[in-house]
Amino acid sequence: PSSVASAVHDTVAPHHHSAEIRETRPGPRGTRTTHVAAPSQPAPTTEAPRGNRRGAEHNPIAAGSDWVSQDLTADQYRGAILLQMDRSGVAATMSNILWGLMPSSIAGVLAVLGLAYILLHFQVISPIDTIRTTMKKQQSGDRLARAKNLSSNEFDEVASAFNSMIDAISEREAVIEKLALTDDLTGLGNRTMFNQNLQVSRQEAKTDGRKMALLFLDLDKFKNVNDTLGHVIGDMLLNAVSERLTACTRRDDIVARLGGDEFAIILKNPQSSDEVDEVCRRITAAIAEPILIEGVEVCVGGSIGISFFPDQADDELTLIRNADLALYQVKDRCRGSYQVYDQEIQAAAAEADLIEQDLRLAIARREFYLQYQPQITISDSKLVGVEALIRWRHPERGPVPPGEFIGIAENTGLIITIGEWVLRTACKQAKTWQEDGLQRIPVSVNISARQLTDPDFIGLVRQILEETGLEPSLLELEVTETLVMEHSEDVSGILHALNDLGISLAIDDFGTGHSSLARLKSFPVHKLKIDRAFVTDISSGTNDAAITDAIIQLARNMRMTVIAEGVESRQQLDFLADRGCDQAQGYFFAKPLSPDDFLDWYVSSYMPDEALGDLNNILSKCDFEPHGPTSLLRKASRS
16 A cells, blocks of 8 residues: 555665656556655664664665666665665664555444454354354254364364274274174164054154054973073074074064063064064064984974054053063963053953952961861871961952962062972971871972072971971972972982982972973982872773873882872772872861861771770870870861
């Protein structure tokens, strides 16, 4: 601007005579010529000290330079002046130039500030804000957010580095998320993935007005594979089952492993219940086929519980609960099949909840009692023991059969408390009979899986024997065949520990489970009990007779005592006697009896009439109430 030229002129030649220099510059109304004064003759001065030379004698024009008279443009003139100035002169010149550039009004100041803000906004504030906004989006979960390329400066490098960091973090998060949602053994989705997909699938079905089916699958006899072949083979079996499940379902369906041998399948938009039935039939048939693993054919089965949305449930928790209840029912009734949840199952579940509540009250109110059923030798009809059987007298329902509450007690864990009471009461009663003068009668007590696998069970048995004073040889513990086979690895050491205490062990309901004879002979078992289901029809020449005969021969060959349950007729007893069965119990001999009724039965069955008459004469002369062994005599006399 012209102000710059004036500033330069005023700085370098304030006292010089002027010569005209023409400066041509464009303007809004065309090109114009400006007359600039240039110094012509130097003024006489005295020399100033070096470093403080303000006089004209140090101006090259004043020194008589010959180029002053040349025809120079304004730019050439200013450049020549600056080249000839020393450092102090340059500083002074620049100061005057900047002062000349300063606006002379408030509007000019505001204009400069506005331009500065615009430059600051686009070069600094906007790039920083872009990166900050991207970081906020990342923090909120938007992993696709990236910072834009800003400019070819340092902020562009920062944005590029920031984007690279986000890409690396996103890749790692994707890997972590996959690991968090994937079962590490089978590669299927895990429980977390299942829960997420179930929620999404249910919402989609609800929005689109479609159906959805939830399948819960549990492998049958899988624990047997783990126990006999090892966990490595068990893991390979789970992988093979996973592949078969995937092959039996559609691409859009979801298959997940919930843990152990439990799987879940979400069938999206089934066209009908028949389509779901077909999928379940394919699955059960595929799993039932033998699987060759390490040269060994492994056979398992699969049971499936089914729940439909929205017909049977409108939310995820109810869907899961209904499918689980249906699975529980099919495993209880017919393993290797499938069951759709229905109102009957719901009613049974509601009834089970009520029974559980009543069981807790029954424990507190002592509503349980024991009855004892005699066990008799078939060859000579001698009493060889009694089985203690729990009974429940409900204040409103009346007598509740054990089959209606034992399973619920075991599922809820209440069997631990109830079982302890049964064991202590039975041992105490056996000791009381012994003190009253009866023969040494062994008492048999049923033990559940929850009790036997409880870590405190061995100590509890030892404690009860010490408290009651009953000899260990007079206690027999009964465990079911299914318990021993399914928990063989867990209970083997416990059974040996009980045997070391001198306690007898019996396998109850033999023939109803899936025994492995190799494992059976490794257990310290003394007695096999034939289930009443086989005894009922043994005299009619059915398969039950052949099974009963086989069990008797197996027990004899393994040097075990064999006893038959549920003997109710002479024909059944004769068949068992012919086949060599050792013992029997059932209504043919006596029904389960209370302690007092058992004494009546014992006296009437094992004390002759002559002895009772003589005893009555002796007791009639006594003027005191006998105690100890004599109390049995008084009881016999009263009978």
